[in-house]
Amino acid sequence: MGGYSSEYEISLKSGNVVFDTLNKDKYTPSRIHIFKDKWVYVDDHGNETPVNKNDFSVMVNGSKITFDCIFNAIHGTPGEDGYMQGYFDLLNIPHTSCGMYQAALTFNKRDCLSVLKAHGIKMAASYFLDLGDSIDEDAIINKVGLPCFVKANKAGSSFGITKVYKKEKLQKAIDNAFAEDDEVIIEEYLDGREVSVGVIEYKGEIKVLPITEIISDNDFFDYKAKYLGESQEITPAQISEEMAAKVSKEARTVYEVLKMKGFTRSEYIFKNGEPHLLEVNTVPGLTRESILPQQAVAAGISLEELFDNAISSALK
Numbered sequence: 001m002g003g004y005s006s007e008y009e010i011s012l013k014s015g016n017v018v019f020d021t022l023n024k025d026k027y028t029p030s031r032i033h034i035f036k037d038k039w040v041y042v043d044d045h046g047n048e049t050p051v052n053k054n055d056f057s058v059m060v061n062g063s064k065i066t067f068d069c070i071f072n073a074i075h076g077t078p079g080e081d082g083y084m085q086g087y088f089d090l091l092n093i094p095h096t097s098c099g100m101y102q103a104a105l106t107f108n109k110r111d112c113l114s115v116l117k118a119h120g121i122k123m124a125a126s127y128f129l130d131l132g133d134s135i136d137e138d139a140i141i142n143k144v145g146l147p148c149f150v151k152a153n154k155a156g157s158s159f160g161i162t163k164v165y166k167k168e169k170l171q172k173a174i175d176n177a178f179a180e181d182d183e184v185i186i187e188e189y190l191d192g193r194e195v196s197v198g199v200i201e202y203k204g205e206i207k208v209l210p211i212t213e214i215i216s217d218n219d220f221f222d223y224k225a226k227y228l229g230e231s232q233e234i235t236p237a238q239i240s241e242e243m244a245a246k247v248s249k250e251a252r253t254v255y256e257v258l259k260m261k262g263f264t265r266s267e268y269i270f271k272n273g274e275p276h277l278l279e280v281n282t283v284p285g286l287t288r289e290s291i292l293p294q295q296a297v298a299a300g301i302s303l304e305e306l307f308d309n310a311i312s313s314a315l316k
Helices: 008-021 083-091 100-107 109-117 137-144 167-178 223-227 241-257 291-298 303-315
Strands: 031-034 039-042 048-050 058-060 063-065 126-130 148-152 161-164 183-188 194-202 205-208 212-216 231-234 264-271 274-281
Touching: 008 031, 008 303, 048 058, 083 100, 100 109, 100 274, 109 126, 109 183, 109 241, 109 274, 126 137, 137 148, 137 167, 137 183, 148 167, 161 167, 167 183, 194 241, 194 291, 194 303, 205 241, 212 291, 241 264, 241 274, 291 303
Parallel strands: none
Antiparallel strands: 031 039, 039 048, 058 063, 126 183, 148 161, 148 183, 194 205, 194 212, 194 264, 212 231, 264 274
16 A cells, blocks of 8 residues: 555555454454565554565564565556556466556547447547647637646546636646646546446456446545545435446446556546546556445445455465
């Protein structure tokens, strides 16, 4: 848990929920905090012991601890973008998240959308910028219209995202996104109902969880709406059976096309009755208030079962 990005606090919450929920008669869990300046094992009293990066082990009271499985609860880099997946794969340690390629691809919104577009997945019109590019505001507005969303391409939890209504606010929003990432994606505003769909590998089968409709009290589903209770998250979503069937099929297709494993949560907005994909999360929030755990509970899967299944799947 932890990580190098602005999402580290959310990750620590997720990781601690997993740690507290796991059946201690079955598992001996350990908390490992991954930060840029330190990788440490943290005991129940908050004491820290450095992790040996050569084999991902720790020496505690003269005994070497190694791990049978890693439960990856790092949102953002390096847990959601492929770095930790590649590291654990090299060490041959099973982990609960998807593969290195899938993590890297889905973390890069524009690359992921480009791949999925070829499979008929609908999405918003978009415009891409790299740091240092000249900015043609008229070209951007001609492509995506106003209002539009300016987003950091590789960031989560709505960091680096602004809804822009006027041309004169565009540059400030782009600067805000570049503060989080060196790539920016600018998307048309889709005016429709927003839903989130969890898809997991459960007991060896791909399972689409009950859908959540998101109704933000704010202008969009931003950080405050996600984590400070400034939104309504209705599970199961009060949408028509036809809409539910369409978006569930789409979410399953995305999971299968990308050859995913473990947890995913993808976000959609309905435009003209059709679900349009916004993004795919491969290490979604796992706090008790988070969307994917809500969906699991609605499907009759307790948090303990959800986490136990993730570990069982990884070990297989």
